[in-house]
């Protein structure tokens with residue numbers, strides 16, 4: 454799947470960013486508002502901000518606004534984020550790029566920072582989630598200078614890959630393949646920035662930030678998953694050295710085969726483009742590599758496409774028409790079990806396999822990808838309506854998974870419950886034509902008793 458390396462390509466391609474208020478030309482430093490890609494390395498947003506600052510002969514600064522409440526984020530997520538951010542801020546400091554961190558509602562905090570810094574250009578991360586689109590709109594509505602929105606998450610910028618909602622992996626895949634040679638380019642080195650900011654730079658105490666959050670501390674941090682760019686690079690190296698060559702066996706939840714990179718990718722502590730470049734530079738190819746890149750590039754970029762072009766990604770409106778109609782026809786079907794939120798949350802349903810998956814997520818902040826499908830589909834089967842199922846699945850995923858609150862999660866849940874990016878299957882109760890899964894099918898694929906033993910006491 455990967456094209457060969459080109460000889461050029463170290464500069465920011467103009468299509469990696471979109472421009473708002475091009476005509477305004479105030480003087481001042483370049484301010485990069487980092488909110489999706491929390492890294493100093495391999496970050497197109499930061500690279501672009503720095504290149505612009507070099508051309509303008511001005512300093513470049515990074516702004517980070519820490520929202521005290523963010524979707525379902527808990528202490529688990531804030532702890533991961535803040536420790537990662539501390540490492541990134543040290544790396545930025547070495548590059549002569551100060552970072553200004555503000556705690557508060559990002560929409561207003563960013564304006565306070567803009568008033569303080571008086572930038573000549575604002576660069577910001579692209580993110581299709583509604584809350585982030587709202588942040589962007591608030592930035593654009595009060596023009597104080599040009600704004601450049603950079604897609605540093607996807608290899609092919611989301612709006613370049615496609616200008617409309619894609620309905621299946623097979624419709625976006627050829628577009629991605631065609632564009633990869635243009636966008637899968639090496640990252641430039643980050644040398645120290647030559648222009649120094651001499652304005653206000655408070656000392657940052659990251660341990661005190663967590664005290665300012667309103668995070669729910671009933672969900673504790675996961676000690677076994679170390680946050681930050683260095684940890685992400687280690688996890689990648691370990692995966693490439695030991696497990697990529699057996700990735701085809703990823704659907705066995707008893708085996709450690711997957712990369713475990715999703716928490717790092719979610720917080721932007723590692724770049725998907727760096728992962729693809731690393732695979733190419735090692736000369737790896739074959740079925741395992743193709744399967745991995747299908748997930749890392751095609752499925753992942755399809756998820757962002759879904760959220761960008763369907764802002765109702767977390768409601769039934771996001772389901773394809775055939776699935777919505779089919780689920781509607783089965784609304785009155787008798788459900789075999791009906792559970793309250795707490796039963797799902799505590800993992801105390803009648804189904805030991807489901808409970809084991811829930812326990813894995815509660816304890817480790819990550820559920821195996823194959824179990825995630827089964828888990829979400831059973832929530833559909835055991836609740837009164839697909840709306841209720843969506844609400845519960847999204848809440849639990851966002852609250853307990855380290856990689857939650859991500860376009861991949863909204864797409865994965867809509868795939869499981871609402872047939873997103875899938876086709877219709879033979880009709881059956883409750884599910885209608887949405888693909889069904891059961892424990893007998895799972896037992897044919899892997900040792901479910903072993904999985905249950907691992908994640909529950911019996």
Ligand SMILES: Cc1cc2nc3c(=O)[nH]c(=O)nc-3n(C[C@H](O)[C@H](O)[C@H](O)COP(=O)(O)OP(=O)(O)OC[C@H]3O[C@@H](n4cnc5c(N)ncnc54)[C@H](O)[C@@H]3O)c2cc1C
Nearest residue numbers: 711712713714715748749752753822825856857861862865
């Ligand atoms: C119900 C449900 C909920 C999900 N919730 C999330 C979520 O909150 N956050 C999240 O990142 N992923 C989610 N996924 C997608 C997928 O299950 C996870 O990305 C994967 O399990 C993460 O583990 P890994 O990094 O070891 O994956 P690997 O198999 O090693 O894959 C590498 C990377 O590819 C991407 N990827 C893999 N599978 C998919 C997929 N199906 N769709 C989009 N991208 C993919 C991820 O970024 C992943 O980190 C969900 C899937 C389902 C069915």
